[in-house]
Amino acid sequence: MTSEAPPKPMRRKVAVDPRFAHYRGVWVFIENERGQVHPVSWELLGEGRKLANTLSVPLAGVVMGTPVERTRQICQETFHYGADLCYLAQSDVLTDYRNEPYTQCLTDLVNTYQPEILMLGASTLGRDLAGSVATTLATGLTADCTELAIDPESRCLAATRPTFGGSLLCTIMTQRHRPQMATVRPRVMAMPDPDVNRSGQIIEQAFAMPEATIITKVLEFIPDDMSGKPNLAFADIIVAGGRGLKRAENFQLVWDLAQLLGAEVGASRPVVQAGWVEPDRQVGQSGKTVRPKLYIAIGISGAVQHRVGMEGSDVIIAINNDPNAPIFDFAHYGIVGNAMQIVHALTEAFRVQLAQIRQAS
Amino acid sequence: MHSIVCIKQVPDSAQIRVHPVTNTIMRQGVPAIINPYDLFALEEALRLKDQLGGTVTVISMGPPQAEVALRQCLSYGADDAILISDRAFAGADTLATSFALAAALNKIRQNMPIDVIFTGKQTIDGDTAQVGPGVAKRLGYQLLTYVSKIVNLDVTQREIMVERRAEGGVQKLKTRLPCLITMLEGTNEMRFGEMADMFRAARYNVKVWDRLAAGIDDLEKVGLKGSPTVVGKVFAPKPRSQHAEIIEVHDHDPRNLAETLLAKLFTQHPKIAQELAKRAQL
Numbered sequence: 001m002t003s004e005a006p007p008k009p010m011r012r013k014v015a016v017d018p019r020f021a022h023y024r025g026v027w028v029f030i031e032n033e034r035g036q037v038h039p040v041s042w043e044l045l046g047e048g049r050k051l052a053n054t055l056s057v058p059l060a061g062v063v064m065g066t067p068v069e070r071t072r073q074i075c076q077e078t079f080h081y082g083a084d085l086c087y088l089a090q091s092d093v094l095t096d097y098r099n100e101p102y103t104q105c106l107t108d109l110v111n112t113y114q115p116e117i118l119m120l121g122a123s124t125l126g127r128d129l130a131g132s133v134a135t136t137l138a139t140g141l142t143a144d145c146t147e148l149a150i151d152p153e154s155r156c157l158a159a160t161r162p163t164f165g166g167s168l169l170c171t172i173m174t175q176r177h178r179p180q181m182a183t184v185r186p187r188v189m190a191m192p193d194p195d196v197n198r199s200g201q202i203i204e205q206a207f208a209m210p211e212a213t214i215i216t217k218v219l220e221f222i223p224d225d226m227s228g229k230p231n232l233a234f235a236d237i238i239v240a241g242g243r244g245l246k247r248a249e250n251f252q253l254v255w256d257l258a259q260l261l262g263a264e265v266g267a268s269r270p271v272v273q274a275g276w277v278e279p280d281r282q283v284g285q286s287g288k289t290v291r292p293k294l295y296i297a298i299g300i301s302g303a304v305q306h307r308v309g310m311e312g313s314d315v316i317i318a319i320n321n322d323p324n325a326p327i328f329d330f331a332h333y334g335i336v337g338n339a340m341q342i343v344h345a346l347t348e349a350f351r352v353q354l355a356q357i358r359q360a361s
Numbered sequence: 362m363h364s365i366v367c368i369k370q371v372p373d374s375a376q377i378r379v380h381p382v383t384n385t386i387m388r389q390g391v392p393a394i395i396n397p398y399d400l401f402a403l404e405e406a407l408r409l410k411d412q413l414g415g416t417v418t419v420i421s422m423g424p425p426q427a428e429v430a431l432r433q434c435l436s437y438g439a440d441d442a443i444l445i446s447d448r449a450f451a452g453a454d455t456l457a458t459s460f461a462l463a464a465a466l467n468k469i470r471q472n473m474p475i476d477v478i479f480t481g482k483q484t485i486d487g488d489t490a491q492v493g494p495g496v497a498k499r500l501g502y503q504l505l506t507y508v509s510k511i512v513n514l515d516v517t518q519r520e521i522m523v524e525r526r527a528e529g530g531v532q533k534l535k536t537r538l539p540c541l542i543t544m545l546e547g548t549n550e551m552r553f554g555e556m557a558d559m560f561r562a563a564r565y566n567v568k569v570w571d572r573l574a575a576g577i578d579d580l581e582k583v584g585l586k587g588s589p590t591v592v593g594k595v596f597a598p599k600p601r602s603q604h605a606e607i608i609e610v611h612d613h614d615p616r617n618l619a620e621t622l623l624a625k626l627f628t629q630h631p632k633i634a635q636e637l638a639k640r641a642q643l
C-alpha cells in the first residue's frame with residue numbers, strides 16, 4: 001500500500017487507445033504573475049518542443065491572466081520559446097492566482113481542446129493547480145519529473161522521477177487516461193534560446209466566472225525581500241559541501257573557496273539537517289535545482305536525490321576520499337583524497353592561477 | 362470546531378540504505394514514522410483546539426501497521442483516530458488515494474461536520490504534494506496550500522484568514538469554511554504529549570475502516586485499479602558517458618593535485634577560466 005515504495009514495476013502492453021485518438025498536442029501552462037513569466041515555463045516549452053516533434057503534433061502555451069496588453073504579449077513570447085499556438089484566457093478574476101478560477105479555466109480549456117499532454121512547473125502555484133486539475137479531470141499526474149520522453153510503442157509520455165531513499169529512478173506512464181499530466185521543477189530542464197522571429201496563432205478563450213461566485217479572496221500580496229538571500233538556482237558558480245566535511249567548523253573551507261570565486265554556497269541535505277547552513281542552500285530533489293557553469297562538490301557522495309538537483313551543471317568537480325563514490329560516475333573531474341587537505345590547497349591554487357589569468361588578459 | 366488531520370506513515374528515510382551491489386532499497390528493519398511534514402499539520406490543528414475548543418480527528422490510509430502512527434498522534438492530543446485499510450487500496454497513486462480519503466471524510470462529516478482539514482505539504486516518500494489538492498477538489502472544499510500562518514479563524518462567521526507561501530511572496534487570503542489547508546513546514550513546533558494523553562493513546566481503540574465502512578463500493582476507483590499512473594520500470598541512473606577524469610600526481614601532494622586539476626580545467630574550459638578570473642575576489 002502507500003508506504004510500500006518504490007512501487008513494483010508493471011508491464012502492460014497497450015496500443016494507442018482509439019478513445020484517445022482525438023486528444024492531440026502538447027501543452028505547457030505558462031505561469032505568470034504580475035506580468036512576470038516564471039522561467040520554468042520557458043524551460044518546459046523547450047522540453048515540450050522535443051515531445052511535440054517526436055509526436056508530430058503542435059506545441060501550445062496556455063496563458064491565463066489579467067486583461068492587459070502585457071498578458072497578450074506573453075503569448076508572443078511563448079512563440080519565441082517554441083510554441084506553435086497559444087491559448088489565451090483573460091479575466092479580472094484571473095489577476096492574482098487563486099485555485100478556484102484557475103482550476104476552472106484550465107479544466108475548461110482542456111475539455112474544449114483536448115491535448116494529450118499537459119505540463120506545469122512544480123512551483124507552489126503549479127503544484128496547487130496541477131493537483132486540482134488532474135483530480136477534476138480524473139487523470140494521472142506525475143510529479144517532479146527529471147526526464148520526459150515518448151514511449152515509441154504506445155506514444156505515451158514516459159515521465160521519469162527519482163524513487164525515494166535509494167539511488168533509483170522510475171518511469172511512470174498514464175496509459176489509459178488523457179491528458180497525461182506532469183510537473184517539472186524549475187531548472188531541471190535547460191532554458192531554450194528564444195527565437196524572436198518565430199510567431200504563431202493565438203486562440204482566445206472566453207472565461208466568464210463572476211467574482212461574486214469565487215469564495216476565496218486575496219487581501220494582500222507581500223513580495224519577498226530577496227536582498228541577502230542566496231539565489232542558488234541562477235548562480236553561475238557553486239561550491240557545495242556534504243557530510244564528508246564531518247564537522248560544522250570544517251564547512252568554513254567551503255565558504256573560503258566560494259568567497260574567493262565569488263560563488264554561491266550549496267549543501268547536501270544532511271548538512272542542512274545538521275544546521276551547518278540554512279535550508280535555502282540545499283541542492284537536490286527536496287532543495288534547489290541548479291545549473292551553474294561550475295559546480296564543485298566537496299565530501300558529497302552523489303546520491304540520486306542530490307544528483308537530480310545539480311547534474312545539469314556544465315562542469316562538475318568532485319572531491320571525495322572514496323574512489324567508488326557515485327559522484328565520480330557523473331562528475332567531469334575528480335580528486336580522490338581528504339577534503340580537509342585538498343580544499344585549502346585548491347583555494348590557494350585558484351588564487352594564484354586566477355591572478356595570472358587576470359594579469360595576462 | 363472539528364479539524365481533521367491526514368497523516369501518512371512513511372519509512373524513515375534517514376535510515377534507508379541502498380544495497381551497494383544490486384542498487385535496490387534495503388527495507389528490512391527500516392522503522393516507519395509519521396511523515397515529518399504531517400506533524401506541522403497536526404500541531405496546527407491542536408493549537409486551534411487549544412484556542413477554540415472542539416475535536417481533532419486523525420485519519421490515515423495505509424496497511425494495518427499504520428495504526429501505530431495514528432496512536433502516536435493521539436498521544437500528542439488528538440481526540441479520535443481512523444485508519445482506512447483494505448487490500449483493495451494497495452498500489453494507490455494520488456488520484457486513488459484522494460478518492461479513498463475523501464470517501465472516508467464524507468462518512469465522518471455525516472456524523473460530525475468538518476470545519477478544517479489539514480494535510481502536510483508533501484510526504485518524504487511519494488513526495489508529490491498532490492493528495493491535499495485532490496481531497497479538497499473531491500469534497501468541494503476551498504483549497505489553501507502552503508499555509509504558513511492562520512491569522513484568524515471565526516467559527517461562527519465561518520471565515521478564515523491565512524498567509525500562504527506563493528511564488529515570490531506571501532499571499533494573504535480570506536475564505537469560507539470548510540477548507541483544506543496544506544501546512545508549510547517549520548511553521549510551528551510539535552508539542553510534547555501529556556501523560557494523560559499518552560495513557561489514553563495506549564489504550565485507545567483506533568477505528569479501522571475497510572472499504573465498505575469507508576463508504577466505497579466502486580472498486581474501479583481505488584488501489585491499483587483506480588490509479589491512472591503506472592510505474593513502468595525502476596532503474597539506476599546511467600553514469601555519464603564517461604567516468605570522471607580522476608586527477609592523479611605521483612607524490613599525492615594536495616598542492617600538486619590542485620594545480621594539476623586547475624591546469625586541466627582552464628585549458629579544456631577557457632570560458633570558465635575567463636569567467637572565474639573576472640569575478641574572483643583575489
Ligand SMILES: Cc1cc2nc3c(=O)[nH]c(=O)nc-3n(C[C@H](O)[C@H](O)[C@@H](O)COP(=O)(O)OP(=O)(O)OC[C@H]3O[C@@H](n4cnc5c(N)ncnc54)[C@H](O)[C@@H]3O)c2cc1C
Pocket residue numbers: 002004005006007140141142143162163164170172367368369396398399402420421422423452453454455456458462479480481482483484486487488489490491492493590
Ligand atoms: C517513488 C514513488 C513515486 C510516486 N510517484 C507518483 C506520481 O508521480 N504520481 C502519483 O499520482 N502517485 C505517485 N506515487 C504514489 C503516491 O506517492 C502514493 O501512492 C499516494 O498514496 C500518496 O502520495 P504522496 O505520498 O505523494 O503524498 P503527498 O501528496 O505528497 O502528501 C500530501 C499530504 O497528504 C496526506 N496524505 C498523503 N497520503 C496519505 C495517506 N495515505 N493517508 C492519509 N493522508 C495522506 C498527508 O497529510 C501528506 O502530507 C509515487 C509513489 C512512490 C513511492
Ligand SMILES: Cc1cc2nc3c(=O)[nH]c(=O)nc-3n(C[C@H](O)[C@H](O)[C@H](O)COP(=O)(O)OP(=O)(O)OC[C@H]3O[C@@H](n4cnc5c(N)ncnc54)[C@H](O)[C@@H]3O)c2cc1C
Pocket residue numbers: 164165166241242243244245267268269270271282283284285286287288298299300301302303304305306309319320321322325337338339340374485486488
Ligand atoms: C525523499 C528524499 C529527498 C532527498 N532530497 C535530498 C536533497 O534535496 N538533497 C540532498 O543532498 N539529499 C537529499 N536526500 C538525501 C540523499 O539520499 C543522501 O542521503 C544525501 O544526499 C547524502 O548527503 P552527503 O553526500 O552529504 O552524505 P553522505 O552520503 O554521507 O556522503 C558523504 C561523502 O563524503 C565522503 N567523505 C567522507 N570523508 C571525507 C573526507 N575526509 N574527504 C572527502 N570526502 C569525504 C564519503 O566518501 C561520502 O561519499 C533526500 C533523500 C530522500 C529520501
